[in-house]
Amino acid sequence: MAAPMRKDEARVAATEARLAALDLPKGGFTAHARANALARLREMGLPGRRDEYWKFTDPAVLNATEAAKAALFDPKESQLFGGVDCVKLVFVDGVFDAEVSDDPVLAGVEIARLAEAGASDIHWAQELYGALEAKGQSPVVRPFAALNTAAATDGVLIRATAQAAKPVHLVYRHESEASDAILHHCVKIEPGAELTLLETGPAAARFNKVMEVDVAAGGRFHHVRAQGRDHERRAITHIFARVAEEASFKSFTLTVNGQMTRNECVIEIAGDDAIAHVAGAALGDGSYGRFHHDDTIFVTHDAERCESRQVFKKVLKNGAVGVFQGKILVKPGAQKTDGYQISQSLLLDEDSQFLAKPELEIYADDVKCSHGSTTGAIDETALFYLRSRGVGKQDATALLVLSFLADAIAEIEDETLAAEIVERLEAWLQRRKK
């Protein structure tokens, strides 16, 4: 392979050490994509604290050759979305568990395991695996995504050819303290098809996940995920999406707890009249150890009359840290673009911190783009008003927190799913009553 572009010895050493500790899968239809990803990774190297894109988030725990342990946490709560009829696919510490999973049978949808399909020579996912990730490496490199493409041990390959009758639900269980999981999913929504994908659970002590989503013309993809609440887990996730004409991509993420989570979302709006919405609500309480949550979003408009929205809200307490890096890039010719971005944090005390870097880069003249970022505390006047009506301080705070998150939750189209998310938020807030 080509020599590393940067003569940064520490970086090369860290990258090689990380790779040496991995058992890279070989052969099958992904072989070529994996080899390319490995070359990409070697060229860019793992990130360091001095990299501009990592200035708010220290990648050390993600770089470490071995995953540190993360204690298991059993809140004795029922399965999120447990009441939703869906095809459940369960991964335990990153390993698919057929015993507890549903049969992967759903009309209008093909579902396969990466680890099994990988052995075959030809598969529809061949064109997708690693392709959107590779494209998403420019203009900013995303080394953990390249690492993932090269090293993913499993994942699901989902192809929707019609409107799916029910959602596919990926359940990630964390049962072993030192698990280090790398999963890679590919989702293809064929023209006019529609799918809802749910993801829930803490997954592993350390989790690296990539999901590539290709939404063809007129297709619709809904994604709702809840990243589990294990306090010590770490995660780096990437979504790479390409949205074709008149297609719609909507993704919402709830994050509660976790020592360190970085969710990157890279969306290319490639066809006219398409829609891409990405939203997130994060709740962090630093009193269980560290809480660091990073949303890094990059939306590229490369077509006309498209709409994108980024709505990110964070509630932080006891020294929790929230990061938002969000960009809207409007390419030349992407006229009539309607781009919106808002990132807000609610700091429940003075120890917590929100770091935001909102960016707009626009090369078309007839566009409407706006962005905003705010940091604030609970509104004392509103709090007093609620209390003066008899609502206890903690309940009043919880009401105000939920109202703060409302815009993000409103991005979940399905009311049942939204209601389940709100229930979890309420439970989280209740547990923090003093």
Add this chain to the structure above:
Amino acid sequence: MLNIKNLQVKLEEEDKQILKGVDLTVEAGKVHAIMGPNGSGKSTLSYVLSGRDGYEVTGGSATLDGEDLLEMEPEERAAAGLFLAFQYPVEIPGVGNMTFLRTALNSQRKARGEDEVSAAEFLKLVREKAKALKIDADMLKRPVNVGFSGGEKKRNEILQMAVLEPRMCILDETDSGLDVDAMKLVSDGVNALRDEGRAFLVITHYQRLLDHIQPDVVHIMAAGRIVKTGGPELALEVEKNGYADILAELA
């Protein structure tokens, strides 16, 4: 019912004394009015009684049926039966009016060891009270006070009072911003609640409200003290001559 003795209050952040020894007793079943020049401390008194932050009590006492109000959290005062209709009702985006009101009612009931009201019972209760105040269903669905006109906000305060059924109601300039018809609605709402076991402290600048809600006692507050107490005729005197005579009399 409400007993205030030599209440002295300063601002927490500033060395500014606002209440300089307020004495006031409101008996059950009575309506007391407080009038007084701008900045005399009327709202401050209402905030201190309901437990707002930012004030420091430097002397005196305030009790509700013998219970020390000043020791309680705001929500405990509410559960004990105290209610303040705000001079400036607060907008709370994202919190629905109904959710807010139901949470408030059930929190109070829980604190008093009573059963919570069911969603259906609550809906019936609110609809009935809202109808009397001409508050439409759409307003009930909206976030608390968001986008409400000045008069709508005041009516919403009275709706909350009607639903929560407090024993000691403090109304801080509930008449300001109301048109003539709304003034009548609000007054009717208040009069409907008049009861042997309930008392009102009505802060106002105008006789007009007192035409509708006839007070038993009228107090004049000036520079942080109750400087004069009398019957309904005192309000008429203020209406006619302003405060100059009363204040001159005291000087």
